[in-house]
Amino acid sequence: MKTEQLIDLLAKNVEPAERPRWARRLALTLLVGLIAAALIVAIGIGVRPDIGAARMPVMMKAMFSAAIAAALLPLTVQLMKPGRPLSWRVGAVIGLAAICAIATLVALIGEEPEERMEAWMGGGFPWCVVIVPILAAPTAAGLLWLMRAFAPTRLMLAGAAIGALSGGVGAMAYAMYCPVDSVAFVTTWYVVAIALCAALGAAIGARILRW
Amino acid sequence: MADEVHLRALMLRGLAGDAAAHRAFLTDAAALLRAYFRNRLRDSPEDAEDLVQETLVALHTRRDSYDPAYPLTAWLYAIARYRLIDHLRRAKHRAHASLDGVDVGEGDPEYDASDARRDVRVLLDRLPEKQRTAIRLVKLEEKSVREAASLTGLSESDIKISIHRGLKTLMRLMTQEQAT
Numbered sequence: 146m147k148t149e150q151l152i153d154l155l156a157k158n159v160e161p162a163e164r165p166r167w168a169r170r171l172a173l174t175l176l177v178g179l180i181a182a183a184l185i186v187a188i189g190i191g192v193r194p195d196i197g198a199a200r201m202p203v204m205m206k207a208m209f210s211a212a213i214a215a216a217l218l219p220l221t222v223q224l225m226k227p228g229r230p231l232s233w234r235v236g237a238v239i240g241l242a243a244i245c246a247i248a249t250l251v252a253l254i255g256e257e258p259e260e261r262m263e264a265w266m267g268g269g270f271p272w273c274v275v276i277v278p279i280l281a282a283p284t285a286a287g288l289l290w291l292m293r294a295f296a297p298t299r300l301m302l303a304g305a306a307i308g309a310l311s312g313g314v315g316a317m318a319y320a321m322y323c324p325v326d327s328v329a330f331v332t333t334w335y336v337v338a339i340a341l342c343a344a345l346g347a348a349i350g351a352r353i354l355r356w
Numbered sequence: 357m358a359d360e361v362h363l364r365a366l367m368l369r370g371l372a373g374d375a376a377a378h379r380a381f382l383t384d385a386a387a388l389l390r391a392y393f394r395n396r397l398r399d400s401p402e403d404a405e406d407l408v409q410e411t412l413v414a415l416h417t418r419r420d421s422y423d424p425a426y427p428l429t430a431w432l433y434a435i436a437r438y439r440l441i442d443h444l445r446r447a448k449h450r451a452h453a454s455l456d457g458v459d460v461g462e463g464d465p466e467y468d469a470s471d472a473r474r475d476v477r478v479l480l481d482r483l484p485e486k487q488r489t490a491i492r493l494v495k496l497e498e499k500s501v502r503e504a505a506s507l508t509g510l511s512e513s514d515i516k517i518s519i520h521r522g523l524k525t526l527m528r529l530m531t532q533e534q535a536t
Contacts, residue, residue: 146474146477151412153379155382155413161371227431227434227435228430228433229430229431295421296421296435
């Protein structure tokens with residue numbers, strides 16, 4: 146078939162394009178993902194027993210995770226569609242990572258030398274590195290599905306952004322369980338968990354987002 | 357820069373439902389795409405034209421991913437670049453699959469510039485029944501969506517969705533066919 150014939154076919158009886166309500170769908174996907182993650186925590190691994198007394202640190206950790214998700218949102222939106230500039234949106238993510246690194250250092254310097262290790266590692270294995278990616282999975286599935294309806298052209302980057310954004314949402318729910326309240330622990334291991342989500346997202350996105 | 361202003365105006369009119377503007381947009385886009393792909397696939401003009409057609413279907417079916425707040429040519433070339441990378445990746449897979457069977461291709465002096473190697477009409481026959489019928493009625497036999505709906509007993513939105521899905525399926529078939 147000649148290209149002119151194909152153009153004829155495509156342009157014939159063309160209808161006005163529908164404006165997809167992507168902002169609403171995105172918000173809905175994030176909300177459903179967060180609720181799913183919260184349910185997994187509540188039913189699967191259990192809310193921390195002292196949640197009544199620990200409302201303040203739980204809120205702080207949830208807010209911290211929400212801030213990471215918020216920093217990734219503009220970048221993810223740009224990567225949904227072809228040819229949109231990333232510019233400051235990458236800077237927002239790098240800036241937040243830098244702030245976390247500084248906060249970790251400052252918090253550790255403030256600790257007594259013999260308590261530093263405990264404050265940093267949380268006195269055991271940092272389970273958030275394993276659990277946050279699991280909690281991120283529902284959000285990531287929803288975002289991948291949403292993004293497939295558009296036309297991402299940088300698949301690994303788009304997958305990484307989806308992974309990290311989902312990781313932030315997952316970490317918000319994880320805060321209800323997480324028994325460790327030290328600042329250095331959160332600014333290190335939450336960030337590592339979310340970075341792991343980004344890596345998984347990049348690997349999965351490169352395959353699933355192809356169109 | 358002239359391309360940008362001109363193409364963007366056509367695209368916006370096309371998005372609003374102006375078929376003539378949409379055709380003009382696709383025609384001018386095809387010329388840009390042809391230059392783009394030929395520059396990058398100097399050894400195989402047929403592959404270049406296959407890619408032009410594949411990308412035109414992509415521009416059409418994904419046109420709602422264009423946001424008027426951003427430059428149109430950036431959108432267009434991002435899609436072209438993506439299709440090219442996808443093509444090269446498939447070509448690499450092919451080369452790995454059978455190194456003996458690689459077709460280096462003879463230069464054909466009689467080759468018609470705008471004729472792709474694959475025939476889209478053959479691929480149309482491979483679409484699911486409902487999608488094929490909708491595309492045949494509205495796109496080939498020039499019936500309106502309403503006429504097509506009453507002829508098939510489907511709703512108008514069903515016809516529109518079938519056409520849209522059918523064209524997306526078509527693009528997938530175009531890429532798969534190339535891989536065999």
